[in-house]
Amino acid sequence: MTHRQRINALVGLLLGMFVAFLSSTIVSNALPTIIIDLHGTQDQYTWVVTATLLASTATTPIWGKFADLVSKKLLVQLSLILFTVGSVLAGLSQSVGMLIGCRVIQGLGLGGLQALVVIVIASMFSPRERGRYQGPIAAVMAVATVAGPLIGGVIVDTSWLGWRWTFFIGVPLAVVAFGVVQRTLNLPTVRKDVTIDYLGAALIAAGVSVLLIWVTLAGKSFAWASGMSYGLVAFGVVLLAGAVFVESRVTDPIIPLHLFRxxxxxxxxxxxxxxxxxxxxxxxxxxxxxxxxxxxxxxxxxxxxxxxxxxxxxxxxxxxxxxxxxxxxxxxxxxxxxxxxxxxxxxxxxxxxxxxxxxxxxxxxxxxxxxxxxxxxxxxxxxxxxxxxxxxxxxxxxxxxxxxxxxxxSVLGAVLSSRIVDLITTGLAALGITLPDGSGGAGLSNLNELPPEIAEVVRAAYGDATARxxxxxxxxxxxxxxxxxxxxxxxxxxxTGIEQLRDAQREATAAPEAATNR
The missing domain is CATH 1.20.1250.20 (MFS general substrate transporter like domains)
Structure with a gap:
């Protein structure tokens, strides 16, 4: 690849990264409207976010391992396709259950994009050369993270768009990214025997998913110190222990344990x-x-x-x-x-x-x-x-x-929630108001309906608790x-990564030949 081709490919990759990070945050301000429109529950509210988080986090190391085995270009395009299909279906969802399922598909594509973009950049540019592109990468990540809630809020507030466009808006960008990658990314595929550790991949994904379910739902759906909480932790640890055992035995592990040496x-x-x-x-x-x-x-x-x-x-x-x-x-x-x-x-x-x-x-x-x-x-x-x-x-x-x-x-959210309740209870007690057990939280949904003096206590509690x-x-x-x-x-x-890999393979091939010639 020429320098111009690499820069053009980098633009496509950063566009894909922007879409991926944007999709993670854009839904946050739209969720209350979505849940009301689709007649969902508070538990389902949590799962709309958790579904994508689980799928993307659990599959990130699996996508990374595949990048060492097969065409990186093909994997990037597959990630973009999964993300696009998941986004379209999420925007067409007629129930919260369907939306959660579509968010899982989105998460699979998101996990791939998170892992693959940095890997492909490493393959195209040497470590020394890579430094000058850190600025655009950091800018894309930061802008997407901040712009997501901003764009989501604008879309929901715009009557002729509606919440479904929080999912549709990333589709054209993903399609453009796919086209740019197809045209410009021409990394050679280094051929080698492909052996995929399916059992290790399944155990890693399952173990991580169980622990993420625990930290996401503990303190909301069940207490941190409860039988359900202990059971989920034990189950997740057992699955990950099994993954470590498998990874230490297979020829081509998903996460090579020797990396940690x-x-x-x-x-x-x-x-x-x-x-x-x-x-x-x-x-x-x-x-x-x-x-x-x-x-x-x-x-x-x-x-x-x-x-x-x-x-x-x-x-x-x-x-x-x-x-x-x-x-x-x-x-x-x-x-x-x-x-x-x-x-x-x-x-x-x-x-x-x-x-x-x-x-x-x-x-x-x-x-x-x-x-x-x-x-x-x-x-x-x-x-x-x-x-x-x-x-x-x-x-x-x-x-x-x-x-x-x-x-x-999840954990910081639990700390924040507990602190807010304490501050609201103390603030209202100073006004001579005693809250019944189990209450003490208030948010944007009912804040404007509260009497001014109580609303001020709630606002102050949120502001003061955030410092913790x-x-x-x-x-x-x-x-x-x-x-x-x-x-x-x-x-x-x-x-570059490709050059290093080719040199390593040449050395590996030359060593037996040299020994034979002796």
Whole structure:
């Protein structure tokens, strides 16, 4: 591929990545309307989100392993097809049950796009060269994450569109991405015997799904300390233990366990879990803070997170350019982890009266840390593994980051909910109002119907409780910083993934011939 072809292919891949991340967040502001229109329940509300999360997270390492075995171009296109079909069917859904099933199909495509885009980029560009493209990648991820709720809110508020367009809107972009990839992505397929560990894949997917179901539903559908909770944890652990046993025995495992003998991979994976919990868990509740505690519309709430996008884009672009120029990457990971921790620490000081300009500054600092941390962790791992394990290693880091994010949203949500109830109860008690047991929560659905003095207590509770979420995120950011400090820096390679793989195969072929000639 010429340089122009690689850049054009990169545009198609980033478009696919944008669609994938957009679909994860665009539905958030539309869900209340969807559930009411389709006559769904609160449990089904949760499952509309959980279905995609389960399917994408559980299949990410499987897509990554396939990328080491068969055509990457074919896999990217298959992911886009699954995503497009799932999106169209979701938009046509006539019941919440049908919508949940379609969201699973969407999630399968999403898992593929999450894993494959970074793998294909690694195949096209050398680690040293890859740095200069970190900025656009960070920008796409940040913009899609913030733009999703914003676009979803606008679509729902527009009478002639309706909630179904939250699913349809990504279809044209996915089709364009498919066409660009078909025309420009011409990576050679390195032929080798394909052996797929179906049992290991099934056990990994099942084990992760069970644990994600537990963290998603615990505290809502059943208590954290209950027989159902203990049973799900035990079942998930048994399934994953079985997966580890199988992976240690098969010839071609989905997640090669020997990857974790490398210190960089192990520490980057640990840091990714902490980053996932902190970023996904913390960022999800920003919209709620702006809407409930501060009274902004969904559209305005999305715009208020723009400083975080700007920080992420700037730091991703600048650190990437410097990495490409000087070949050093660890210093930017360290600085990024510090900035992320400081950003969350500053946000842990906010309440329902904190000035918006001050919050914007805090979000900018957080964005600076995000841009230098997320993709550079993947780069560090890609630079340290053998070329034949590039796909599995890249998807493993992405998988654990998503897993941490899924767990973070649920656990931090439970902490937030408990704190809100305590603050509402205390605030109303000061007004001489005693709440019955089991009540104490209020949200956008009934906030405007409350008497002004009670509504103010509720808004203040949401605003003051959010700080605790960011405090926990700051602690996790500090843990990620500790893991990053102990990562050993290895000079960035100057060969693409395809070139490394071809050279490795030539060496493997030449070794027996040399021995025979002797």
């Amino acid at each position: 490398d210190r960089t991979t192990t520490l980057a994976t640990l840091a990714s879990i902490a980053v996932g919990v902190a970023l996904f868990g913390g960022a999800v509740f920003l919209g709620q803070y702006f809407q409930i505690a501060r009274g902004y519309s969904p559209t305005a709430a999305g715009l208020l997170t723009v400083p975080m996008v700007l920080g992420s884009t700037v730091s991703g672009a600048v650190s990437g350019a410097l990495i490409t120029r000087f070949g050093r990457w660890k210093i930017y990971l360290v600085i990024g982890a510090v900035a992320m921790t400081v950003g969350f620490g500053l946000l842990a000081t906010i309440d329902h009266t904190t000035g918006i300009a001050l919050i914007s500054g805090y979000l900018f600092v957080l964005g600076l840390g995000m841009g230098m941390t997320m993709q550079n962790l993947v780069l560090a791992v890609q630079n340290s593994v053998a070329p034949q394990n590039l796909g599995a290693a890249s998807s493993t880091v992405t998988f654990f980051r998503s897993l941490g994010g899924a767990a973070g949203v 979420i960011f405090l926990i995120a700051a602690i996790l950011g500090a843990l990620a910083f500790v893991a990053i400090v102990f990562i050993r820096e290895v000079a960035l390679g100057t060969r």
